[in-house]
Amino acid sequence: MILETVAQRRALLARSHTLAMVGASPTTTRPSYFVFSYLRTKGRMHIAAINPNAHDIDGVVAFPSLAAYAAVHGAPDIVDVFRRSSEAAAVTREAIAIGAKAIWYQYGVIDDVAIALADAAGLDVVVDRCIKVETARFDGGLSVGGLNSGLITSKRIAPPSRSN
Amino acid sequence: MNDHSFGFRTRALHAGTPPDPTTGARAMPIYLTSSFVFDSTEHAAELFALRTYGNIYSRIGNPTVAAFEERMASLEGGLGAVAFASGLAAQLAAVLCVAESGDHIVATASLYGGTVTQFTVTLKRMGIACTLVPGDDPRAIEAAILPNTKLVYTETIGNPTGNVADLEALANIAHAHGLPLVVDNTFASPALCRPIEFGADIVTHSATKFIGGHGTVIAGVLVESGKFPWGAGKHPLLSQPSPGYHDMNFAETFGEYALLMRARVEVLRDVGAALSPMNAFMLLQGLETLPLRMAAHVENARIVANFLRGRDEVSWVKYAELANSPYRTLAAKYLPLGAGAIFTFGLRGGREAGRAFIEALELWSHLANVGDGKSLVIHPASTTHQQLGDEEMLVSGVSPDMVRLSVGREDPSDLLWDLENGLRAATAAAAKSGATV
């Protein structure tokens, strides 16, 4: 199912425990590195990097492929795609093959074939969103930076945790 | 949490201020602290490298200030906001985010006098040229755009002449040239106009005015839509490696957040014009009642404009809602709830009549501000626009007989009573000095 609403994205993040990030970069000025390091230090999910050209990112071992990751950790709850749109379909086929529950296409990763494949295979699908921004929307991180989280609530939001 | 979209009045009360995560305090606490401890050296390093969100030092960010910023972003329909110590600091930041020495900006000419001097004197000294375009023809704006132009700037309602900008036309022209449209929305406030809905990319405010609403604090804010393609190449300050941040490329690293990030971590950090948490708290209080206050301001402004229009002592009234206003159609489109509460009129009898009028007023305060709850009056030619040369003065639409009113929220009958006394004094002064009324 394609998740289009804020509530659906929030529920996905809340129920997910493992995330494999395809295209995570060890280069510290790359957007994928920012996202990787943010999610890792936020301590919500177990985060893994999938990058055949990297040995590790900040000491976290990088797997050469989703299959290699799955052989050790099993199917991830979310596969996060930080690849060119033209490679999205191939990544999606791998994600389906290892039994990932959801696939998340980062900003600008938009490929109709990939989306249709994932949807047909029963995965939850998020398109053209940043998983760091959506995580920060719900944990108060956006608000710290004066950014519009869109949240209106009379309930207390737990202070951001930093255990990890 | 669901996907309900909340209305303007709800957001004016709630946006940016869920209960305090630490104490459960329902009102926004005033975090009056210069600095914030780090959890560890690793945490500190992540914060400084911008890889995680968090507070470091209140010149760059502060929880009370952030609550104000988020509420402003919500009310303007923007992606985020950065607050500044004043309106002038916010608009300077908007320029410095995209322009450097050797660059050029284009602005409509009918602007707040302080903005005119900021653009034509201070920016010029910094090597940023500005073309002020007189009149209201968007094609003249287009003609002023040069290869090194970085932005187009206007005021929703011009100070003091009250011209209403054709925001959609200006946005289309700016975008056709790869430029952002920056709109100073001070006179309308987001309760009356949200320029981003008409294509504006950056909105600035002198929050000193209606946002604060009580004439207490000096403050400014910059809101961004998140829709402008900062990485397209026209704005190297955002799309090239920044020496101020380990050669980070803001557009590549932060995507739609590029300008907001640069506004905070480079411009605010280095210019240093930070808003105090105490003032941010005052502004949050002000915003709670913004929609209610603006409705009351508009109601009184209409009464006062109609009163003046019917007076022999008054030669003209420029309020965009009046039948004879050239801006009536634009006001109906961009300001359907009301054309604001600040407008000008001309007094017969020249300077002497003007002086007598202002001095006879008991209730209207003679001062250089607008957007207070209290009614205000000033003679721009001898005050706010006095630094301008004759030509700039004419170009910005200020004439010697012009009186500017900022209509407050008193009982309208009291406002009219006071104006009546002022007009009587003006007539007497004009008669004495031999001028005909």
Ligand SMILES: Cc1ncc(COP(=O)(O)O)c(C=O)c1O
């Ligand atoms: C339309 C407008 N923009 C900007 C400013 C400058 O704001 P501040 O005085 O908060 O720096 C003013 C102040 O009068 C104004 O009227």
